[in-house]
Amino acid sequence: MLSCNPDISEEETPVQPSLSTVNWVMGSPQDFADEFTKGCRGLSDKVDGMHNFQMMYQPQLSRLVRERVAASPNDPVNFRLLEIGLGCAPGGGMISGTPGGSAFAWRHLFDLIPESILKFELHIFEFDEKCAMKWAEENVPSVAVKVHIGDASSEEDLERAYQESGGESFDVIIDDASHINWHQIKTLDFMLPKVKRGGFYAVEDIVSSCFGWSANMGTHRGEVTGGTSSCMDTGDAKPTILAHLMEYQRCLVGIGGESGYNRTDKVEFLKEIESIEIQSVIAVLKKRK
Numbered sequence: 001m002l003s004c005n006p007d008i009s010e011e012e013t014p015v016q017p018s019l020s021t022v023n024w025v026m027g028s029p030q031d032f033a034d035e036f037t038k039g040c041r042g043l044s045d046k047v048d049g050m051h052n053f054q055m056m057y058q059p060q061l062s063r064l065v066r067e068r069v070a071a072s073p074n075d076p077v078n079f080r081l082l083e084i085g086l087g088c089a090p091g092g093g094m095i096s097g098t099p100g101g102s103a104f105a106w107r108h109l110f111d112l113i114p115e116s117i118l119k120f121e122l123h124i125f126e127f128d129e130k131c132a133m134k135w136a137e138e139n140v141p142s143v144a145v146k147v148h149i150g151d152a153s154s155e156e157d158l159e160r161a162y163q164e165s166g167g168e169s170f171d172v173i174i175d176d177a178s179h180i181n182w183h184q185i186k187t188l189d190f191m192l193p194k195v196k197r198g199g200f201y202a203v204e205d206i207v208s209s210c211f212g213w214s215a216n217m218g219t220h221r222g223e224v225t226g227g228t229s230s231c232m233d234t235g236d237a238k239p240t241i242l243a244h245l246m247e248y249q250r251c252l253v254g255i256g257g258e259s260g261y262n263r264t265d266k267v268e269f270l271k272e273i274e275s276i277e278i279q280s281v282i283a284v285l286k287k288r289k
Helices: 031-040 054-070 103-110 129-139 155-164 181-196 241-255
Strands: 077-084 118-126 146-149 169-175 195-204 214-216 223-224 273-278 281-288
Touching: 031 054, 031 103, 054 077, 054 118, 054 195, 054 281, 077 103, 077 181, 077 195, 103 118, 118 129, 129 146, 129 195, 129 273, 146 155, 155 223, 181 195, 195 223, 223 241, 241 273, 241 281
Parallel strands: 077 118, 077 169, 118 146, 169 195
Antiparallel strands: 195 281, 214 223, 273 281
């Protein structure tokens, strides 16, 4: 009942926080790119004219964030993201001599979401220990929860980092490490099962399938990425990451029938995959809910 006494006000109904005001979640890839650019401090090229990763990340992350929040209406959802590769390079970092651009951007993007509905947990995996530890001293825990040190082509190092992170599956895993084809394949095969249902795994810069350059190993330039003009075979006649993804797709098409179903040791593994999407120089593998 309304009070006639002007000195007595109605109890105000608190406004519940929501995603409706988070522009990159509710908006477009351009909204995502704008916020990513604000957050990365000029230290990442993910949303520049050559990469345009916003075309993949905005739809995928928007969908996933909305699904996760809707599934937990009474409590804040814990959203875990692992990025493999901090951006270390000889001289400090790949852009302006400073690493961590995308880590800053992820933190900025998710800080726009009210913590009362989503708590963001960012983990970083980096090969260059000296660079990673220096960055961690300044940015853990304010930006990332932890920086894990190791070789992304080592199952032992990847498993150790996974256990150090709490041994809980990630909503999103992003490989932006050496771009060496066999590293990308090894990391994908080992870490894809560690993505939660409904989440996704992204492999950036799969242009490594078509071109060869000396890989950035942080402290130095390492072996060549291995790409060739065929985009399917490396210089030593092994499958590229693109060929590996295409084989995954072939098996997905054949699951449930003779084609592919009985011709791969990845059948059970791939039954968890709903789709494989490839755009320009990035691929995203989405897991079933």
